[in-house]
Amino acid sequence: MSDWIPFEKGLYGVSTAFLASPLFHAVTLKDAVIEIYAGRGRKQMRGRAMIRNVLLVELLEDGDPLDLYLDFGESYRFLMRDPILQAGKVFSPNIKSIVHIYPRQPWEPLTDPHFEKITAQVEFLSL
Numbered sequence: 001m002s003d004w005i006p007f008e009k010g011l012y013g014v015s016t017a018f019l020a021s022p023l024f025h026a027v028t029l030k031d032a033v034i035e036i037y038a039g040r041g042r043k044q045m046r047g048r049a050m051i052r053n054v055l056l057v058e059l060l061e062d063g064d065p066l067d068l069y070l071d072f073g074e075s076y077r078f079l080m081r082d083p084i085l086q087a088g089k090v091f092s093p094n095i096k097s098i099v100h101i102y103p104r105q106p107w108e109p110l111t112d113p114h115f116e117k118i119t120a121q122v123e124f125l126s127l
Helices: 053-060 112-121
Strands: 010-013 016-020 025-039 042-052 067-071 077-081 084-087 096-102 108-110
Touching: 025 053, 025 067, 025 096, 042 053, 053 084, 053 096, 067 112, 077 112, 108 112
Parallel strands: none
Antiparallel strands: 010 025, 016 025, 016 067, 025 042, 042 096, 067 077, 077 108, 084 096
16 A cells, blocks of 8 residues: 555644545544554555544444545545544543544545535534
8 A cells, every 4th residue: 555645654633534424424533643654665554533432333324334534734635435443432422532544445635626515515413
């Protein structure tokens, strides 16, 4: 997965990140960070963010796959289709926990108008 990672090694803060279901429901990820690192001789990627697990469970009720939308600012916007998600098992409505994110396939760059269209289409879940 080295040819498709558009950033150099380092930690990158994400301005806006959200998971979206096939039914256009979405959950915002807070304090999202993407790390690019060298692994097995090539660039690798992993991410983490805070999420209300109860909302993630509600989002999963729409079905699979969930897609991750990332906005790094300055027209760096991407879609990560069906990422691997590892989250805690705390389902209290007021509790947030860390979700770890790993790509299954290359990110898809999004134009600003396309990202704005998706953001306007989805219905964000909240408590």
